[in-house]
Amino acid sequence: MQFTRGSAVVSRSLATRSRFPAAARKHLFNRSLSTTSILREEHNAGQDVPLPKPKRFNFKTFAKVLGGATLLSIAGSLGMFIYVTQKDRHPGTQLPYDPEKKTIVILGSGWGATSLLKTLDTSEYNVVIISPKNYFLFTPLLPSVAVGTLSAKAILQPTRYLARHKARAVTVIEAEAKEIDPFNKTVTFEDDTEIKGEVSHTTIPYDYLVHAVGAEVQTFGIPGVQEKACFMKELNDAEIMQRRFKDCIESAAFPGQDDAEIDRLLHIVIVGGGPTGIEVSGEIHDFLEDDLKAWYPELAGRIRISLVEALPSVLPMFSKQLIEYTESTFKESKIDILTKTMVKEVKDRSVVLQMPDKSIQDVPCGMVVWAGGNKGRKITQDLMAKYPSAQTNRRGLVVDDHLRLAGANGSIFAIGCISCPSLEQATVTVTDPEEKAKFDSDIGTTKKLISNVKVRPFNYSHQGSLAYIGSDKAIADLPFANGNIASAGVATFLFWRSAYLSTLFSLRNRTLVANDWIITKIFGRDLSRD
Numbered sequence: 001m002q003f004t005r006g007s008a009v010v011s012r013s014l015a016t017r018s019r020f021p022a023a024a025r026k027h028l029f030n031r032s033l034s035t036t037s038i039l040r041e042e043h044n045a046g047q048d049v050p051l052p053k054p055k056r057f058n059f060k061t062f063a064k065v066l067g068g069a070t071l072l073s074i075a076g077s078l079g080m081f082i083y084v085t086q087k088d089r090h091p092g093t094q095l096p097y098d099p100e101k102k103t104i105v106i107l108g109s110g111w112g113a114t115s116l117l118k119t120l121d122t123s124e125y126n127v128v129i130i131s132p133k134n135y136f137l138f139t140p141l142l143p144s145v146a147v148g149t150l151s152a153k154a155i156l157q158p159t160r161y162l163a164r165h166k167a168r169a170v171t172v173i174e175a176e177a178k179e180i181d182p183f184n185k186t187v188t189f190e191d192d193t194e195i196k197g198e199v200s201h202t203t204i205p206y207d208y209l210v211h212a213v214g215a216e217v218q219t220f221g222i223p224g225v226q227e228k229a230c231f232m233k234e235l236n237d238a239e240i241m242q243r244r245f246k247d248c249i250e251s252a253a254f255p256g257q258d259d260a261e262i263d264r265l266l267h268i269v270i271v272g273g274g275p276t277g278i279e280v281s282g283e284i285h286d287f288l289e290d291d292l293k294a295w296y297p298e299l300a301g302r303i304r305i306s307l308v309e310a311l312p313s314v315l316p317m318f319s320k321q322l323i324e325y326t327e328s329t330f331k332e333s334k335i336d337i338l339t340k341t342m343v344k345e346v347k348d349r350s351v352v353l354q355m356p357d358k359s360i361q362d363v364p365c366g367m368v369v370w371a372g373g374n375k376g377r378k379i380t381q382d383l384m385a386k387y388p389s390a391q392t393n394r395r396g397l398v399v400d401d402h403l404r405l406a407g408a409n410g411s412i413f414a415i416g417c418i419s420c421p422s423l424e425q426a427t428v429t430v431t432d433p434e435e436k437a438k439f440d441s442d443i444g445t446t447k448k449l450i451s452n453v454k455v456r457p458f459n460y461s462h463q464g465s466l467a468y469i470g471s472d473k474a475i476a477d478l479p480f481a482n483g484n485i486a487s488a489g490v491a492t493f494l495f496w497r498s499a500y501l502s503t504l505f506s507l508r509n510r511t512l513v514a515n516d517w518i519i520t521k522i523f524g525r526d527l528s529r530d
Helices: 002-015 022-044 059-089 111-119 139-146 159-164 235-252 259-265 275-295 320-332 378-386 433-452 490-503 507-523
Strands: 102-107 125-131 135-137 156-158 171-174 176-181 186-190 201-205 208-211 215-217 267-271 304-308 335-338 342-346 350-354 360-364 367-370 374-376 412-414 465-470 473-480 483-489
Touching: 059 507, 102 111, 111 125, 111 159, 111 208, 125 159, 135 159, 139 235, 139 275, 139 490, 156 159, 156 507, 159 171, 176 378, 235 259, 235 275, 235 367, 259 267, 259 360, 267 275, 267 360, 275 304, 275 465, 320 335, 320 465, 320 473, 320 483, 374 378, 465 490, 473 490, 483 490, 490 507
Parallel strands: 102 125, 102 208, 125 171, 208 412, 267 304, 267 367, 304 335
Antiparallel strands: 135 156, 176 186, 186 201, 215 374, 342 350, 350 360, 465 473, 473 483
């Protein structure tokens, strides 16, 4: 048959391909093509010549391959997740205390102290951490805890977790530093917890001290703020606010309450137009829209949120466009913004405001949340008093370009708390000749240390500003090239969440926070009050 003859020619051409020159191979290939054309013509003419069937898409095979690949990727991801978590839970052995090494004492467990501990090579030092809290608190998400969007444990990272994963064993002491003696290089601290042992007050020496105690709430001496307002600085502050807010709602729902009292109880006043005050306002609004309207329909429409700011506008660190976007979003959300308004007093059932026209108004409210700024702690002020010639700036500690405390001869560093411009820029007036000679000597010694040790100076790098404004919207002012990129809306909200997730210190925290966000989206926030 013609089919057999054509097949034989093709087979022979393939078998003897290496023995023929290129021209001969091309001739045989063209001949095989003509044979295929003859087969197609004979088939079209009605002759019984079989043609190869075209391959069809097999969905079952595709589904099996896709399913296998998916299962394999899930199993691999799960295996990697288990490996990482188990590795974190079972760290290896650590180097013991070495009396030949220098001792670094770190005061605090906040951003500065925790960042230092995470990057510090402890194989070169003995490290001691002293802090009244045995954990790191991710403060940007405190407003979410205050309304129940996140659980408190989700934003806590035990200090001992980080310490346990260092090369050399790190001593973690839960206590509050009471006094620093920079001349004898000692720190005195005390156990302020409810349950104390026989020894609750002691003093230890140091070679280097890292002062990272952070700041405390600035009340400006306004009457009633310290006693009656809720803060947003520590974990306990968020828990207190959550409890008071729910208490206001339940009290407003109490039978027989008149309208004026209900309106008072459901009026929430937030003081401070910075990111903290803005985010607290946005979180309360979300709580209202997502949960309270469903479970307290008779009260939800009467809740009022007022944001008080002494400056002409909120969010002064953001661009004008983002400020206007925030103000318009708050207006749509029925959040009142009172700029150029000052708090004069916080009472049990109201807040006294000085309005832009200088008039005084006593505004009834159920709760006041204070987010009005920070100031140095007492131990920071006491340390500044140890060096009256060098520490003359009331705004905070004066440090050099390497974060060394001015006047401390290179043995004390200050990070994570309120600090001032570099030593070169500090203005110091010394009148006493002996003090002046000592101060000049300290400066000379510090500069000599800097020149002898090849350490890069500290340069602040602004990574941008983010703020959540409620209604699944956020604003971002991010540096780019020689300018900034201003962004706002739902997409920015997703970026805000991803940025916070990536900033969390451990996989445990990222997992807990992401899990809480999902649970809140599906089931809503918890309305119970403990």
